[in-house]
Amino acid sequence: MRADDFSYLARLLRRRAGLILTQEKATLAMRRLEPVMRRFGFRSLEPLFQELRLDCEGLADAVIEAMMVNETCFFRDSHQFTRLQTHVLPKLMQARARDKRLRIWSAAASSGQEVYSLAMMLDGLDLAARGWQVDLIATDLSGEALARAQAGHYTQFELQRGLSFEDIARHFRAQESGFTISPRLKAMVKFRRFNLLDSYGWLGDLDLILCRNVLFYFDPATRTSVLDRMAETLSPDGVLLLGATERVASDAYREIEAGFCTPVQPPSLRAVG
Ligand SMILES: C[S@@+](CC[C@H](N)C(=O)[O-])C[C@H]1O[C@@H](n2cnc3c(N)ncnc32)[C@H](O)[C@@H]1O
Known part of the structure; x- marks a missing residue:
């Protein structure tokens, strides 16, 4: 992922969900964005980020959704x-x-x-x-x-x-x-x-x-x-x-x-x- 795309993603997550994305998570973030990329018909992450910057609402929602950690279980702790x-x-x-x-x-x-x-x-x-x-x-x-x-x-x-x-x-x-x-x-x-x-x-x-x-x-x-x-x-x-x-x-x-x-x-x- 390009550095400016990563920093755009980090700002989007922070602004919209309060979530912090650190540099160590860059590879994980790329992996999580791949299904979104395919779903929206992009061949790589670059055009996905171009579209994201155009304020495409459905895409932004899908990107944020993909970055959520939903790990849980019954009677956790x-x-x-x-x-x-x-x-x-x-x-x-x-x-x-x-x-x-x-x-x-x-x-x-x-x-x-x-x-x-x-x-x-x-x-x-x-x-x-x-x-x-x-x-x-x-x-x-x-x-x-x-x-x-x-x-x-x-x-x-x-x-x-x-x-x-x-x-x-x-x-x-x-x-x-x-x-x-x-x-x-x-x-x-x-x-x-x-x-x-x-x-x-x-x-x-x-x-x-x-x-x-x-x-x-x-x-x-x-x-x-x-x-x-x-x-x-x-x-x-x-x-x-x-x-x-x-x-x-x-x-x-x-x-x-x-x-x-x-x-x-x-x-x-x-x-x-
Ligand atoms: C790791 S899970 C914790 C689930 C459960 N509370 C537990 O302890 O097992 C974290 C949850 O926080 C949600 N979450 C993250 N950012 C949020 C936000 N800004 N507003 C509401 N929920 C958020 C995620 O979607 C995810 O389902």
Whole structure:
């Protein structure tokens, strides 16, 4: 890839998705762009970049989509789900015992394994029968990942990464080409395509945000801005869950333990004193 094309690609990704593309990823980037090149009928990357510079929207979307890392699995970092179930949810439910309502956002949901892991956990608590309303919102910038999440259709290999045979038998139906999640679990989740760089106003007050394994792809300024805006959408006793090895890079939070944080005070309030 030509140096000026690489730097155009890096700027496009940063501007449109907050993602950082470093020089070491140049070969990987080229490999990921090849299917886009073929799909749009280019013989090499040079004409693809010429077209991209003409602000061709469909092509820009496809290029950004191709550069996304959608790696995920069911109950990824299972100790975090254990802590959610044994500490975080019981505490939140105690605090919300009067309203019996919880609002949870999986902010970079990829192909849905994270939010369906949550749905399975919540299903086990039988919350609906106990009169609880749980809003489970799952968003991602990748249209392809989100379409997979909405379909709730997975290969056997994907199920085996994180689920027990009991989980699979209970929540999935075998089909010719894989396994589909039960309509009951699917109905628990509202999916929406959403860029973390955009405004969070539509989300309202949230009790729990999962923003795992995405922030480290962002530049520091984007990371801080995302974290600050998430703090504003969390209720004061709400919880933000990062990836197991991620640390919160914002003074808007107090870290409870690895990955679990709670907002200190919304930045807007801190600004006025
Ligand atoms: C590595 S996956 C993490 C999935 C899941 N949270 C987990 O931990 O298993 C990162 C996800 O972030 C999404 N993503 C990257 N940039 C984004 C942005 N600006 N807005 C929303 N989602 C983004 C990608 O499409 C991808 O699905």
